[in-house]
Amino acid sequence: MSFSLKRINAIFQKDLKDLSKNMYIGSIIVLPILMAFLYSIGDGETPILLHYLVINLALSSVTAFIQCAVIAEEKEKNTLRGLMLSPASLTEILTGKSLVSLILTVVTIALCMVITGYEPTNLPLVILAIFVASLFFLALGTLLGLLTRSIIEASVVILPFIFLFGFGSMAKPFIEEITWLKFMEYLPNSQLEEIAYGVEVGAGFSDILENLAIILVWVLVGVILTIFVYKKRELD
Numbered sequence: 001m002s003f004s005l006k007r008i009n010a011i012f013q014k015d016l017k018d019l020s021k022n023m024y025i026g027s028i029i030v031l032p033i034l035m036a037f038l039y040s041i042g043d044g045e046t047p048i049l050l051h052y053l054v055i056n057l058a059l060s061s062v063t064a065f066i067q068c069a070v071i072a073e074e075k076e077k078n079t080l081r082g083l084m085l086s087p088a089s090l091t092e093i094l095t096g097k098s099l100v101s102l103i104l105t106v107v108t109i110a111l112c113m114v115i116t117g118y119e120p121t122n123l124p125l126v127i128l129a130i131f132v133a134s135l136f137f138l139a140l141g142t143l144l145g146l147l148t149r150s151i152i153e154a155s156v157v158i159l160p161f162i163f164l165f166g167f168g169s170m171a172k173p174f175i176e177e178i179t180w181l182k183f184m185e186y187l188p189n190s191q192l193e194e195i196a197y198g199v200e201v202g203a204g205f206s207d208i209l210e211n212l213a214i215i216l217v218w219v220l221v222g223v224i225l226t227i228f229v230y231k232k233r234e235l236d
Contacts, residue, residue: 007088011096025069032058036112051118056189057166063137067101071145072154084234098138122199129195139222146229165189
């Protein structure tokens with residue numbers, strides 16, 4: 001089946017229209033923006049940690065939550081099955097349904113960076129890292145959306161992930177003392193922060209390859225699980 005931009009655009013336009021009618025889903029964008037305003041108050045330079053608390057919160061709440069809610073809404077309305085049976089391929093459906101979340105993420109993070117005054121030394125590297133991380137959060141949101149049956153259920157299921165990936169950095173002081181927390185050092189949000197710290201001391205692309213590779217492994221795992229669940233739902 002050929003890759004059709006028209007089908008992708010049709011799915012994107014439908015999701016955009018549906019989202020504009022659902023203020024409950026769209027209002028989540030306010031959360032990272034409010035946090036950005038909160039952290040921008042006061043004198044002095046905002047630490048990298050706070051910049052990335054906002055960015056990771058945007059990725060987990062805007063990217064993952066909106067993606068999860070959009071998929072769950074399709075299931076709640078019983079329209080996802082029709083989409084699966086349509087001529088659109090798996091790639092076209094997932095791409096089309098990810099565009100709204102991705103665009104809103106870009107706008108939200110850009111706005112938050114302006115509010116907090118975040119000006120990384122190497123902007124292209126930071127943008128690359130955030131983009132790669134956003135792919136994981138899109139996969140996570142899609143996976144959870146496929147596993148839930150309604151927007152309300154999706155809102156509950158996504159909460160632990162928002163706390164883990166959005167506020168996980170706040171647990172860093174305890175990682176050295178509590179052994180089982182060491183896994184958090186390998187989470188995408190932690191790797192994103194490490195890249196940010198590295199960039200500020202002059203790290204180049206080759207220096208952050210290991211961090212990007214770890215994030216890409218998370219992306220790969222997320223995509224594989226998403227495709228598996230999608231195919232299972234398609235057969236059902």
